[in-house]
Amino acid sequence: xVISSLVVETMLDYTQQxxxxxxxxxxxxxxxxxxxxxxxxxxxxxxxxxxxxxxAIVPVVGVIGVDLIYLNFEDDPTIYPNGV
Amino acid sequence: xxxxxxNFVKTTAIAMATAAAxxxxxxxxxxxxxxxxxxNGDSITKTLAVCRFCGCGCGVIVESLRxxxxxxxxxxxxxxxxxxxxxxxxxxxxxxxxxxxxTKPLIREDNTLKGTDEGFRxxxxxxxxxxxxxxxxxxxxxxxxxxxxxxxxxxxxxxxYITSKFWKAGLLSNNIDPNARxxxxxxxxxxxxxxxxxxxxxxxxxxxxxDVFITWGANMAExxxxxxxxxxxxxxxxANVKHYDVSTLGTRTGATADKVIIFGNNGxxxxxxxxxxxxxxxxxxxxxFVRDHMQFKQGTEDLGNAYEDGYDKSEIGQKVDDVEPxxxxxYAKRLEPYTWEYASKISGASVEDIKELYELFxxxxxxxxxxxxxxxxxxxxxxxxxxxxxxxxxxxxxxCKPGDTGFSLxxxxxxxxxxxxxxxxxxxxxxxxxxKNPQHRRYTEAVWNLPEGYLxxxxxxxxxxxxxxxxxxxxxxxxxxSANNNWAQSMTNLTRFLGRGAEDKKGxxxxxxxxxxxxxxxxxxxxxxxxxxxxxxxxxxxFGNGERRTAVFEKAVDPPGDAMWDMWQIFxxxxxxxxxxxxxxxxxxxxxxxxxxxxxxxxxxxxxQRETCKSIWEEYRTFxxxxxxxxxxxxxxxxxxxxxxxxxxxxxxxxxYEEYIYQHGMTWPVREIDGVWYPTKWRFAYGDQKEGYxxxxxxxxxxxxxxxxxxxxxxxxxxASVVFRPWEPPAELPDDDYPFIFCTGRFLEHWHTGSMTRRxxxxxxxxxxxxxxxxxxxxxxxxxxxxxxxxxxSRWGEVEIAVSTAGRTxxxxxxxxxPFFDENVLVNLAQQEMxxxxxxxxxxxxxxxxIEKVQAQSEA
Numbered sequence: 005x006v007i008s009s010l011v012v013e014t015m016l017d018y019t020q021q022x023x024x025x026x027x028x029x030x031x032x033x034x035x036x037x038x039x040x041x042x043x044x045x046x047x048x049x050x051x052x053x054x055x056x057x058x059x060a061i062v063p064v065v066g067v068i069g070v071d072l073i074y075l076n077f078e079d080d081p082t083i084y085p086n087g088v
Numbered sequence: 089x090x091x092x093x094x095n096f097v098k099t100t101a102i103a104m105a106t107a108a109a110x111x112x113x114x115x116x117x118x119x120x121x122x123x124x125x126x127x128n129g130d131s132i133t134k135t136l137a138v139c140r141f142c143g144c145g146c147g148v149i150v151e152s153l154r155x156x157x158x159x160x161x162x163x164x165x166x167x168x169x170x171x172x173x174x175x176x177x178x179x180x181x182x183x184x185x186x187x188x189x190x191t192k193p194l195i196r197e198d199n200t201l202k203g204t205d206e207g208f209r210x211x212x213x214x215x216x217x218x219x220x221x222x223x224x225x226x227x228x229x230x231x232x233x234x235x236x237x238x239x240x241x242x243x244x245x246x247x248x249y250i251t252s253k254f255w256k257a258g259l260l261s262n263n264i265d266p267n268a269r270x271x272x273x274x275x276x277x278x279x280x281x282x283x284x285x286x287x288x289x290x291x292x293x294x295x296x297x298x299d300v301f302i303t304w305g306a307n308m309a310e311x312x313x314x315x316x317x318x319x320x321x322x323x324x325x326x327a328n329v330k331h332y333d334v335s336t337l338g339t340r341t342g343a344t345a346d347k348v349i350i351f352g353n354n355g356x357x358x359x360x361x362x363x364x365x366x367x368x369x370x371x372x373x374x375x376x377f378v379r380d381h382m383q384f385k386q387g388t389e390d391l392g393n394a395y396e397d398g399y400d401k402s403e404i405g406q407k408v409d410d411v412e413p414x415x416x417x418x419y420a421k422r423l424e425p426y427t428w429e430y431a432s433k434i435s436g437a438s439v440e441d442i443k444e445l446y447e448l449f450x451x452x453x454x455x456x457x458x459x460x461x462x463x464x465x466x467x468x469x470x471x472x473x474x475x476x477x478x479x480x481x482x483x484x485x486x487x488c489k490p491g492d493t494g495f496s497l498x499x500x501x502x503x504x505x506x507x508x509x510x511x512x513x514x515x516x517x518x519x520x521x522x523x524k525n526p527q528h529r530r531y532t533e534a535v536w537n538l539p540e541g542y543l544x545x546x547x548x549x550x551x552x553x554x555x556x557x558x559x560x561x562x563x564x565x566x567x568x569x570s571a572n573n574n575w576a577q578s579m580t581n582l583t584r585f586l587g588r589g590a591e592d593k594k595g596x597x598x599x600x601x602x603x604x605x606x607x608x609x610x611x612x613x614x615x616x617x618x619x620x621x622x623x624x625x626x627x628x629x630x631f632g633n634g635e636r637r638t639a640v641f642e643k644a645v646d647p648p649g650d651a652m653w654d655m656w657q658i659f660x661x662x663x664x665x666x667x668x669x670x671x672x673x674x675x676x677x678x679x680x681x682x683x684x685x686x687x688x689x690x691x692x693x694x695x696x697q698r699e700t701c702k703s704i705w706e707e708y709r710t711f712x713x714x715x716x717x718x719x720x721x722x723x724x725x726x727x728x729x730x731x732x733x734x735x736x737x738x739x740x741x742x743x744x745y746e747e748y749i750y751q752h753g754m755t756w757p758v759r760e761i762d763g764v765w766y767p768t769k770w771r772f773a774y775g776d777q778k779e780g781y782x783x784x785x786x787x788x789x790x791x792x793x794x795x796x797x798x799x800x801x802x803x804x805x806x807x808a809s810v811v812f813r814p815w816e817p818p819a820e821l822p823d824d825d826y827p828f829i830f831c832t833g834r835f836l837e838h839w840h841t842g843s844m845t846r847r848x849x850x851x852x853x854x855x856x857x858x859x860x861x862x863x864x865x866x867x868x869x870x871x872x873x874x875x876x877x878x879x880x881x882s883r884w885g886e887v888e889i890a891v892s893t894a895g896r897t898x899x900x901x902x903x904x905x906x907p908f909f910d911e912n913v914l915v916n917l918a919q920q921e922m923x924x925x926x927x928x929x930x931x932x933x934x935x936x937x938x939i940e941k942v943q944a945q946s947e948a
Contacts, residue, residue, distance in 0.1 A: 005089070009101035011109045011172070013317065016324060035102050038109040040324055045101050052850040055178040059854055062175070068324070068344065069317035071162075071172040073108050073116075074101040076151075078158035079089045083185050088156050 005047045006054045008075040010061075012042040018066025025064055031057045051077050097159075104161060108171045116164035116171045121151060130154055135642040136163070136749060138631045140242065140624045141176050141839045143498035144314045145633020147752055148173060148180065150625055152644045157181040157625070165752040168292055168637055174313040176836070179848050180624075184645070186847045190605055190612075190620035191649025195219060202597050203586070203613050211617075213650065217657075220569070220617050221664030223600045227567040228665065232261050236556045236565055239512045240572030241268035241503030244629025245638070246704040247654050248506035249518065250681070251571075254662045257536055257543065257671075258680055262523055262550025265514045267573040268507030269553040271499030273929035274465040276508055278474025279496070281411075282482075282809050285739055285802040286508050286520055289771040290457075290493035291635040291755055291780075295322055297491025298457035300448055301331040304356065304477060305463015309340040310836040310896070312461075312497055320344065332445065334359070336463065336831065336933070337861075337905055338898030347444070350900055352829070355435020357469060357815040360476035362431035363446045365423035367483050372450035374485025376795035382482055383807040384419040387411040391925045393468055393819040397558045399925070408925040411811055422812040434815055449484040455491035456481070461499065462833060466933050471926035472813035479810045488773040488798035498634035500840075505632015509740070509756075510708070515549035519711035519740050523547055527723060527731040534719035535710045537679065539672040552928040554921060557585045563595035569602040571621070571654060576610035577841040580930045581921035582914055583885025586614070604654060609843045610911055621654050622647035628697040630705075630748070637767075638742065639753030643697050655700070656692075663687040683707070702745040709742040712757070736789055739802050759784040772798050818934045819922040820883075822902060826936035828866075830880060830904045830918065833932075835896055838909035846909065858910035861895035862939075866902065870939055877942040880904070882918040882935050888942055889913050904937065 014022045023042045027034045031053070035043045048054040054075070061070050078088045089097070100121055107115030121134065132153050137160075139146040147166020151159040160180050164171035173180075193216035194208040201207030211219075227235045237255055239248060243266070255264040279286045295301075295318045308316040323329045333345035334356070342348040351359060367373040388407045392399075399405045414422075428439040435442075448456055458481065464473045474496065481487045481494040498504050511518045518535075521528035529543040551559060557575070559565050561584050579585050587594040596614055603615040606623040626647040632638045647653070659681055669676035677687050684700055686693055694700045710716045714724035714737050722728070724735045741757040743765040748754060754767040759777050761784075768782050772790075774797040775781025786792050790801030800808040822829060837855040838845040845851045860880065862872070872878065878891050889906060897905045906915045920935040 005094070007094070007097050007101055008178070009105035011105055013320060013324070036106060036109075038106070041109040043102065043105045043109050045098060045105070047098075051178055051182050052848070055175060055848075055850045056853075058175050058178065059850070068320045069313075070175055071108070071314075071317060072175055072177040073105040073171060073173070074159070074161040075178060076097045076101070076159040077181070078153065078156075080182075083182060084156065088153050088158055 005049060006051055006075070006077045006080050007045060007047055008054050008058070009043070009045045009073045010058060011071045011073060012044060012061055012067060013069035013071065014040050014042065014066045015068055016040050022064055022066045026061065029057065050080050050082050052082065104171070108162070113164045113170055120149065120161065120164065132158070133644065135625065135644040136752065137625050137641040137644070138501065138639045139173065139177065139180060140501050142312060143500050143503060143634045144168065144312050145501055145631055145637055145639065146173055146314055147639060148177070150181070150644045155645050157184065157645055163752055166639065168633060168635060168753065169314050172314060172317065174317070179845065179851065182848060183844045184623065184626065186607060188608060188847070189648050189651070190607060190618060191651050192620060193650065194618040196616045199597070205608055205613055208618065213652070216617050216619060217660050217664065220602050220619070221661050224567050224569070224661065225665045228259055232259060233263070234565055235259070235261060235567040236263040236551060238553065238556060238568065238570040238573060238575055239264065239266040239507070241266055241271070241500030241507045242572040243506045243512070243654070244502060245505045245510055245632060246630060246701050246708065247658065248510040248512045249704060249708045250655060250658050252510055252512045252518070253536065253680055254658060256517065256546055257538060258662055258666055258676060260545045262514045262546050262548070263556065264512060264550065265553045265556060266507040266512045267553070267575070267578065268500060268503040269513070269929060270466070270578060271462060272465055272496065272503055273927035274467065274470030274474055274924050275496035277471040277927040278478060280520070281471070281811060282475065282478045283800055283802055287504055287636050288493070288495045288634070289488065290495050291769040292318065293769055294457050294491050294493055294495065295319055297455055298322065299329055299454040299491065300456045302445070302448070302456065302458045303331070303333045303335070303341055303345070304458060304460040305335060306459050306461040306497060307339040307341045307833065308459060308497070309344065311834050313836060315497070316341065334445070337900060337903055340896065349437050349441045349445070351435040351437040352900070352903070353434060353436065354467070354469060354815060354818050355431070355437060356464065356473050357476060357813065358426060358431040358434040359437060359442055359445070360473070360480055361423055361426040361815065362428060362442055363449055364476070364479055364483055365426045366446050367449060368420045368423065370450065373483045374452065374795070377485035378416065378483065380794040381798060381800055381808055382810050383805070384414050384416055385411040385809050385811040386414050386422065387811055387813070389814055389816070391816065393922050394925060395922065397562065400555070405925065414812070419810065419812050449480055449486065452485060455489065456486045457491055458494045459497055461497040463933060465929055466931055468819045468922050468924055468931040468934070469813070469816055470924040470929050470931070475811050475813045478808070482808055482810055485796060488770065488796055490770060501633065502631040504634055504636065505630065505638055509632055514552050518708065519737060523549060527733070527735060531720055531723045531735060531737070534717055534723055535707065542671065554580070554923050554928060554930055558921070560599055561585055561587065561593040561595050563598060565595065565599050567600050570611060571604035574609045574611045574841040574843050576614050577911060577914060577916070578908065580916055580919040580932065581884050582916045582919070584921065588917070589885065604657060606651070607843055607847065609841070619657055620649065620651040621657070622651050626651070627653040627655070628701050630701070636755040637753045638748055638756060640745070640748045653697070659685040660690070705745040712737055712740040712742045714738065733804060736802060738788065739785060757785055772800050774799065819931060820920060820934065820936040822936050826882060826938050828902055828904050828937050828939060830882065830935045830937040831933045832906055832908045832915050832919065835907050835909065838907070840909065842909035842911065846911070858889060858907050858913040858915060859892040859895045860889045861897045861899050861905040862891050862893060863899055863901045863903070864893045867891065867893055870941065872941060879940040879942055880915070880918045880937050881940055882920065882937040884920050884935070885917040887913060887915055887917040889915065
């Protein structure tokens with residue numbers, strides 16, 4: 005699986021609401037909240053699918069920024085069909 | 089991936105994100121993967137890099153295994169982004185592995201197929217290099233006004249430096265210009281005219297200190313996402329922080345601003361002059377700042393526009409840079425016509441909105457951070473608007489304190505580092521030096537070890553970007569080499585420049601065109617030879633970003649197939665072109681490049697790319713460290729009084745190469761104190777150098793007890809220039825035949841021409857095609873509905889595109905917007921080719937057009 009971690013920045017009154025929304029989405033795991041920031045990981049088979057999940061966070065009401073922190077894609081078969 | 093490896097990767101990912109959310113750089117660094125953690129006995133290699141997409145210049149760390157990149161994460165120790173990346177970071181590495189990477193040199197066999205991907209055959213490097221060099225040499229020997237190089241703000245610093253040295257000293261040609269001319273030349277001329285030194289005084293950390301943000305013609309949310317994220321963070325931390333968006337249309341940036349002020353008709357010039365007028369009239373300017381730091385000027389006016397190819401040499405064209413001193417009172421008098429009502433009438437912004445902006449600058453107790461970019465720079469009076477924005481900050485004293493400054497954002501990852509600092513422009517030499525200044529040429533000759541006077545033949549600037557393509561279309565360019573850019577999509581007036589218009593403008597088909605590239609693009613369709621290049625971390629390089637930060641990206645993996653490092657391509661072509669040429673009795677190639685490349689053996693003299701880059705860097709940084717070269721030092725200090733002024737080259741001081749790796753990038757000027765190198769975050773602001781202030785620069789060249797402890801020491805009398813620049817109209821105004829104003833720009837998913845991002849399915853799906861954004865009222869008037877195809881028709885050309893009211897921008901009535909990333913919708917076919925007469929930067933924002941509905945076949 006492609007594993008990435010992100011920090012999602014929210015408007016102050018929306019943090020918990022956004023965290024709940026993200027937790028309900030497939031491939032996203034919420035690991036904590038720090039003030040107005042939500043710490044998440046995304047696990048998906050490919051970079052493309054990971055990006056699609058992350059990009060879909062952008063229009064969520066209350067989200068003001070999506071920051072990619074870490075991305076590992078050694079298992080992405082579209083990049084490395086025969087493995088690394 | 090094994091379970092234990094998966095657990096390790098996921099734990100690392102969570103720990104780093106947790107530390108990032110807490111704002112803990114130390115925490116992120118501490119929990120980042122350690123170097124050389126083996127997998128099945130093979131070590132993971134960790135290398136330093138810089139994102140290669142936009143102008144933010146974010147630091148990243150790359151991990152690779154068995155020669156393949158396996159992970160990327162934000163570099164916590166790079167102060168530009170502190171461990172954060174935007175979502176484009178998902179594709180930083182995947183873009184290395186596109187299926188259609190160019191891996192073999194290509195030679196066009198059938199010139200009748202120029203303009204298509206057809207008509208090429210694969211070739212060996214020797215064959216391709218021999219052909220390119222023979223064509224370049226043939227043109228050079230016959231008439232060197234008929235050759236040109238078009239470079240890029242995406243070219244790494246050392247490669248740009250070597251290219252410039254080859255062109256300026258090797259070929260004695262100034263026909264070299266970068267695509268940075270298209271995005272920031274107006275900012276450059278503005279900085280040079282106002283401060284006598286290029287690039288912003290502040291840094292990205294200003295965002296953390298500002299009370300008010302004003303974005304002027306800048307869609308930061310799309311074009312500079314990491315910086316905009318930092319703006320939003322600042323706003324969240326302090327509810328009193330406000331953001332004003334001054335724009336010609338609604339954007340994602342405006343959507344999150346506290347106030348959006350829409351204007352048109354070059355109204356930015358009138359609004360800024362109006363605010364300056366009332367700052368003086370109402371006694372709200374900063375008297376001490378004006379007294380200590382400013383001189384006043386006015387310049388040539390009624391410039392007209394560069395409609396004709398010969399504009400630059402016309403009577404008015406030759407006077408556009410002229411200025412004369414005036415008094416403060418005379419300056420105030422010039423501003424008087426700019427009343428609230430006049431500015432409102434010109435701009436369309438309300439009197440109340442202009443007054444609200446005025447109140448900000450009239451308030452000395454807040455810190456104002458103005459950001460501007462393409463809306464200001466790509467403007468037929470782009471340099472003037474840059475002047476006026478500086479004028480506002482200077483008059484009001486909102487300069488030289490953290491969070492209180494004017495900041496021109498950059499458009500590409502190394503537009504500052506390579507194009508501006510190396511000086512890959514038709515009028516420049518490295519480190520702010522210019523070809524027309526004899527002291528500058530002497531200094532350059534000293535660093536390059538050339539005989540005195542050797543560079544005198546290049547005292548006249550060469551062709552700037554638009555001039556290159558105008559002359560190409562006129563049949564006056566026989567040889568063009570382009571690298572790291574995509575001119576056949578990004579240039580203005582593509583109808584003319586791609587030879588699709590008038591019969592006498594088809595020189596593109598006769599010229600010999602060389603394109604160094606990583607993927608097929610619009611530009612490779614017009615190439616005679618395509619040279620496959622190593623990209624990003626397939627070689628070592630350096631970028632200089634918008635906050636004056638120089639950072640190194642290390643080689644992590646090998647390029648695919650026969651793709652080669654651009655540096656090798658340049659040396660191999662240079663050695664062929666300069667064969668048997670002499671400079672001062674010495675072999676020309678060896679004198680210029682012999683330190684790094686053995687022309688006979690055809691190989692680098694240093695054992696690694698790191699050592700080659702380091703050695704080139706040592707020569708390059710001599711420009712800003714004159715004491716490294718005795719001859720240069722004497723010219724810098726004007727030891728014999730011959731020039732009547734010091735050059736102050738240390739004002740851009742650069743550090744030894746390793747320091748940029750050790751410190752994960754630094755903002756120049758860098759200063760050595762007790763053996764430790766410190767960056768300067770806030771130029772012209774006196775304070776502790778170790779805290780990022782310009783202590784050493786001011787102590788060496790300035791005065792430290794002036795108002796606000798600022799000193800603009802680069803100018804001879806330490807005073808910034810406030811130049812009166814009036815309102816003048818756009819190059820075209822709407823009329824019955826062309827009633828709409830057409831603006832082009834960029835969106836988040838596709839950086840510039842999409843030559844890489846359009847190869848990523850997810851990014852392409854997110855934004856598959858360029859749409860024409862139009863106001864619903866205009867749609868109704870024209871009987872259009874979303875998705876209808878229309879022709880955008882200008883005096884210059886036309887393009888077919890689908891129209892939308894649901895696009896990413898919200899244009900006012902009479903205004904249209906389309907992005908230029910889509911090769912299938914070449915919006916610049918309809919763009920005018922006018923440019924700012926001072927900066928020569930084209931105006932991509934204000935072409936007058938009409939809309940014609942395209943009937944569907946069934947309707948027809």
